[in-house]
Amino acid sequence: MDNLTRLGIDIGGTFIKFAVLKNGEILYKDQIPTNQESDIKLLGEITEKAKEIIKDYSIERIGVGVPGRIENGTVLSGNLPFKYTPVEKILKDAFSPIPVTVQNDANCAALGEALFGAGEKCENVVLVTLGTGIGGGIILERKIAPGNKCMGEIGHMIVMAKGGRECPCGLSGCWEQYASVTALIRQATETALLNKQDLLYKKYTENGEKLDGKLIFDAFDEGSACAVKVISDYIDWLKVGIESLVKIFAPDSIILAGGITKQGDKLLGELNKRANIRETKIEISHLQNDAGSLGAAML
Amino acid sequence: MDNLTRLGIDIGGTFIKFAVLKNGEILYKDQIPTNQESDIKLLGEITEKAKEIIKDYSIERIGVGVPGRIENGTVLSGNLPFKYTPVEKILKDAFSPIPVTVQNDANCAALGEALFGAGEKCENVVLVTLGTGIGGGIILERKIAPGNKCMGEIGHMIVMAKGGRECPCGLSGCWEQYASVTALIRQATETALLNKQDLLYKKYTENGEKLDGKLIFDAFDEGSACAVKVISDYIDWLKVGIESLVKIFAPDSIILAGGITKQGDKLLGELNKRANIRETKIEISHLQNDAGSLGAAML
Numbered sequence: 001m002d003n004l005t006r007l008g009i010d011i012g013g014t015f016i017k018f019a020v021l022k023n024g025e026i027l028y029k030d031q032i033p034t035n036q037e038s039d040i041k042l043l044g045e046i047t048e049k050a051k052e053i054i055k056d057y058s059i060e061r062i063g064v065g066v067p068g069r070i071e072n073g074t075v076l077s078g079n080l081p082f083k084y085t086p087v088e089k090i091l092k093d094a095f096s097p098i099p100v101t102v103q104n105d106a107n108c109a110a111l112g113e114a115l116f117g118a119g120e121k122c123e124n125v126v127l128v129t130l131g132t133g134i135g136g137g138i139i140l141e142r143k144i145a146p147g148n149k150c151m152g153e154i155g156h157m158i159v160m161a162k163g164g165r166e167c168p169c170g171l172s173g174c175w176e177q178y179a180s181v182t183a184l185i186r187q188a189t190e191t192a193l194l195n196k197q198d199l200l201y202k203k204y205t206e207n208g209e210k211l212d213g214k215l216i217f218d219a220f221d222e223g224s225a226c227a228v229k230v231i232s233d234y235i236d237w238l239k240v241g242i243e244s245l246v247k248i249f250a251p252d253s254i255i256l257a258g259g260i261t262k263q264g265d266k267l268l269g270e271l272n273k274r275a276n277i278r279e280t281k282i283e284i285s286h287l288q289n290d291a292g293s294l295g296a297a298m299l
Numbered sequence: 300m301d302n303l304t305r306l307g308i309d310i311g312g313t314f315i316k317f318a319v320l321k322n323g324e325i326l327y328k329d330q331i332p333t334n335q336e337s338d339i340k341l342l343g344e345i346t347e348k349a350k351e352i353i354k355d356y357s358i359e360r361i362g363v364g365v366p367g368r369i370e371n372g373t374v375l376s377g378n379l380p381f382k383y384t385p386v387e388k389i390l391k392d393a394f395s396p397i398p399v400t401v402q403n404d405a406n407c408a409a410l411g412e413a414l415f416g417a418g419e420k421c422e423n424v425v426l427v428t429l430g431t432g433i434g435g436g437i438i439l440e441r442k443i444a445p446g447n448k449c450m451g452e453i454g455h456m457i458v459m460a461k462g463g464r465e466c467p468c469g470l471s472g473c474w475e476q477y478a479s480v481t482a483l484i485r486q487a488t489e490t491a492l493l494n495k496q497d498l499l500y501k502k503y504t505e506n507g508e509k510l511d512g513k514l515i516f517d518a519f520d521e522g523s524a525c526a527v528k529v530i531s532d533y534i535d536w537l538k539v540g541i542e543s544l545v546k547i548f549a550p551d552s553i554i555l556a557g558g559i560t561k562q563g564d565k566l567l568g569e570l571n572k573r574a575n576i577r578e579t580k581i582e583i584s585h586l587q588n589d590a591g592s593l594g595a596a597m598l
Binding site: 123124140141143145146147148149150151152153154156157158159160161162169170171173178236237240241243244247248249250251252276 | 422
């Protein structure tokens with residue numbers, strides 16, 4: 001590791017996180033809310049905040065993680081108000097002469113985990129982020145994998161070639177149709193509605209006729225047979241994609257991230273028991289929400 | 300490209316291929332049969348042949364492609380009489396002071412295709428070899444992908460998570476259980492036995508109660524309804540894995556190799572029509588059996 005003073009910026013849908021790193025140590029951490037109004041406003045607020053930090057810490061490198069498809073520093077699409085926005089160029093102009101690099105946020109998070117988190121001491125790591133969909137970050141030999149910047153859409157590996165659920169991506173049977181948190185909630189809701197005597201249905205009605213990941217695991221903890229079944233099936237779907245990733249990337253470690261991984265051993269214990277993956281370890285993110293900004297700092 | 304004189308050696312199950320390259324031009328090409336008796340005899344014959352070539356061409360670099368799992372130049376397993384054989388060390392000693400690098404043969408073939416064949420001008424390439432199983436070679440930014448040397452077992456991506464065929468690898472529903480040539484022949488044989496009036500069954504009996512890839516396509520050409528159905532289904536299975544690879548690696552090109560790709564447009568035309576893969580091209584190997592030795596030379 002070099003001894004440069006580095007600023008990492010992780011642009012998320014709700015918060016923008018900032019972290020200053022030197023020699024692998026965190027000197028500063030903060031966040032501001034994400035202004036979703038326009039790309040200009042969003043980048044303006046980031047620039048303002050970053051300029052303060054640059055002044056205080058004599059920053060020598062800036063790395064930025066952005067969700068969505070990125071090509072040559074331009075964000076093509078994603079959940080933020082970026083559409084063909086040349087984010088890297090704009091920030092380079094703003095912070096000149098400090099070098100600025102923009103990367104996909106999942107790759108930044110994977111790099112953060114590989115360098116400072118659950119993947120420490122691992123050469124090759126796949127980060128699997130479970131949420132609305134499934135995101136992926138791929139680290140090979142302790143660096144973000146080379147190749148096309150759009151690489152790593154692991155949520156769209158096809159795991160059910162016949163009779164698979166349709167995915168908005170245009171394919172059918174994509175992994176995230178079965179193993180995202182969205183899929184877990186959908187499956188739990190369907191099961192609850194068919195089993196109105198079960199505790200899971202009670203949770204569903206008490207919560208205004210909707211479920212979330214936490215409620216499903218709460219029902220599991222309180223002995224709901226439906227929740228036990230739904231979570232067990234969910235773990236089977238997780239397992240399948242993880243086994244494929246192990247064959248494709250042969251990583252030292254598969255790291256799971258996202259709010260649902262707070263359930264810890266309820267997920268990990270069973271997954272490790274069922275998955276047929278030889279030398280690869282499955283782990284849960286250590287850094288969670290900080291992985292992105294720490295990884296971005298190291299770009 | 301540098302202007303070193305390079306020797307590439309591709310160790311296959313039947314033949315060992317040698318190629319001398321300089322400035323991307325082939326100066327020499329030859330092959331010898333593979334001595335499967337023992338690792339010592341096999342490496343002895345390779346060394347003898349290579350020493351002649353080294354003398355004639357003042358070789359400056361040697362690259363060797365070997366099927367199977369390789370770690371730090373040691374071949375752990377595979378179809379050749381290698382079992383924990385330190386192939387790289389043995390050949391380094393034999394050819395000292397010329398540098399020797401050993402790599403997985405699928406990666407060598409992918410590199411050959413990316414530099415000199417169907418993937419020329421592509422940055423990122425996945426080579427898919429259709430045969431007894433499905434092999435994969437992955438090129439990112441015109442180099443063999445970094446990471447674990449065992450990476451790229453794309454034939455074992457799980458494409459049928461529920462009710463999938465068991466695979467000797469220990470998983471179920473692996474891609475190669477549906478899209479390898481073995482799988483095509485199995486499916487064709489089952490279909491022929493259920494449709495004894497069909498031309499495919501005639502081919503089967505005339506050939507001593509067995510089918511091969513060529514016979515199936517011959518039946519297709521001659522109008523067998525069974526062959527049409529079997530090949531159409533086969534292309535659907537190919538499509539599924541290719542779509543997953545496109546999501547995972549976002550390559551410029553997916554290159555298909557193996558004897559069956561001689562069928563050319565009968566495979567490729569339909570595949571291109573059915574696959575949902577945006578910017579990626581699907582192509583057929585230009586170099587076929589020469590890809591491995593040419594790629595090995597460039598290691």
